[in-house]
Amino acid sequence: MAQVKIHGLRHRLAPRREAVSQTIHACVMEVLGMPADKRAHRFFHFEAEDFLAPGGRSEDYTILEIMLISGRTVETRKRLVRRLFERFESELGIAPVDLEITLIESEAANWGFRGLHGDEAQLSYAIKV
Structure with missing residues (x-):
């Protein structure tokens, strides 16, 4: 399971x-093996006065928060971050x-x-990658 929050200027x-x-979604499918139908993205659009960026950033400044079930290796998580930067x-x-990009993991x-705890659900994809 992966849920993504995307923050940026409207x-x-x-x-x-x-x-x-x-x-x-292409990155999480490629790196994490997520199925095509498992897209959970939420967009947060801000006006300039409500989205202050660190120095040296342009109006394209974007923040991704990706929430994941724990279990991916450090190398897999790093590969996802690199792929996101590249693409x-x-x-x-x-x-x-x-x-x-911030990856936030939770057990x-x-x-x-789907009415279940994540540790009780049968997933169609692997978490331990």
């Missing part, structure tokens, strides 16, 4: 919402300096979906 993020979502730059024109028992 006038920059909203027009390319679908492309951003497709890029993220955001090559497909969306968002430079690595303008992208911040399966802390998740609830």
Whole structure:
């Protein structure tokens, strides 16, 4: 299971919402082996006065928070972050300096979906990758 929050300036993020979502999902399918139908993305659009960025960032500054069930190796998590940086730059024109990514892991028992705890659910994909 992976849930993604995408934060950015409304006038920059909203027009390319679908492309951003497709890029993220392609990365999690490739690196984490997530199925095509497991996309859970939420967009948070801000006006400039409500989204302050560190120095040296452009209006493309984007923050990704990716919540995952614990179990992926450090190398897998690093590969996902690298792939996101690469594809955001090559497909969306968002430079690595303008992208911040946080992976947030939580034990399966802390998740609830389809009426079950995450540690009780039968998943169609592997977590231990």
